[in-house]
Amino acid sequence: MVSLIQTLAVAEYLNFRRAAVALGVSVSSVSTRVKTLEEDLGILLFERHARGVRLTEAGRRFVKHVSAGVDQLDHAVKTAAMAAAGECGRLRIGIHALIPRSFLAELIGQYREACPGIEVEITESTARDALMQLRSDRLDLAFIAGPAELPDFHSRRIWTEPLVVVLPERHPLAGHSAVTWPDLAGETFLVRHGSTGPQVHDHIILRLAGRLPPPSIQRFDVGRGTLLFMVEQGFGITIVGAASALLPTTGIVFLPFADEPEPVPFSAIWSPFNQSPTIRNMLVLASKLGCICDSNSGDIQHRRRERPQ
Template sequence: MASLVQTLAVAEYLSFSHAAKALGVSQSCVSARVKALEEELGILLFERNTRGVRLTEAGRLFVERAAAGIDQLDHAVKTAGMAASGERGRLRIGVHGLIAGSFLNNLLADYRKEYPYIVVEMVEATARDSIAQLRMNRIDVAFVVGVFDLPDCHSKSIWTEPLVVAISACHQLADQSGVTWADLASEQFLVRHGGTGPQVHDHIVLRLAGRWLQPAIQRFEVERGTLLSMVAQGFGITLLGAASGLFPTPGIVLLPITDEPEPVVFSAVWSPHNRSAALRNLFSLAAEIGRSTRSA
């Protein structure tokens, strides 16, 4: 590599002495390395005479190709370095959905500003499907509702949100400042098969088990927007994270559940074999946003 760099310098300056000065080495060193390269190639790259140096035709072609190769190698080294530091590459993320203004939405927006050369790919799925894709190495991280303890995956809590109930604006409870689980025991709950539907279903069963009759829960193969439209029309009620209030739905009122003991936990799940610097940077940014949010 040193011989090649010094040969390119001689070709640029058409002078061994000027090339040596530019490189900060002796002229004899440059001359010896260029000569050694010519002997190794079996090609005369330069014509030397008392008036200076000029490239042979073979030398001109060699230098053009070699310079292009050096540029490509330099680009490859820089690209690899950026990938190693998490500044270039891709990050594949599994989510249950995004709400404008939510913690995850803000995290991803800030991440894309901070790391513009990372291609962020998004996959929307249930927690179960996201973890399955994680195990098949189709995504790098899954953001899911709940706390997970999986033998083959790492997980940690990233943020929390209070739990709220979504009811029609015409519902008899709509004017209250809050409700209890007892208030909701006889209601018709609507949940999705996809997204956070499975976790919502299990949470309702857990909270109402043993104290009231079997909760009435209907499951639908619909998108979140359709489910909320059904709530607005009075088909039933559903549960949401408080961030849903940042993106209001006409005809729906969100009420806090006053006896809900804990906020909803949102966790990141990823493979212990994933050494992605891009993923580490995402977690670092999440922790930074979390600290600033708590101190605000």
């Protein structure tokens, strides 16, 4: 490889001394390596004369193809280095939802800005589906609601969100500043089949177990926006993370819980066998963004969505 580099330098400068100066080596070193290469190839690459050298026709063709090969090798080395640093490649992310201006939306947006060479693929699914896709190597990283203490995965808590109840604005509790779980006994809850729906269903059962009248829980295969519209239309009420209050909706109220012991944690999970640097870079950014959000966060206030006049 050194002989090829020195040969290309001589071909560029058409002078052994100038090539040696450019490479920072002795003239004898360049001359010896080029001569040895010519002998190994059995081809005269340069015609020597007093003022320098001139490429032979064979030498011209040889240098042309070697230059292209060296450029490709250089590109391959640089690309490999970028991939090893997580600056190019692909990151497949599983999410529960992507709400504009939410923590997760900000995180993904900043990651794509910081790593423009990474192709980000996003899949929305339930936590169970995300785990299956991680195990089958169809995802690199997933963000799930709730604690993530799974023996076959690495996990890291990234952010938290308070739970809020979503009520139609004409609901008797809509004017309150907060609600308690006993306030909701006997209500009809609307829950999605996908996203965090299964976890919401289990949480409602846990909080209202043994209370009378018992809650009615109806499950629907709809998107988040449709579910909130159904609340506005009086089908029932629902429970969501506080980030859902950022969605453009009308005729509903988001109220915090006065008796919910702590906000819901959201965790990143990934396979210990996946050593992709893209995961590491995403987690580093998530930690930085999480610290900023924690320092700027205030108390969650309830939000009322008014009907347009």
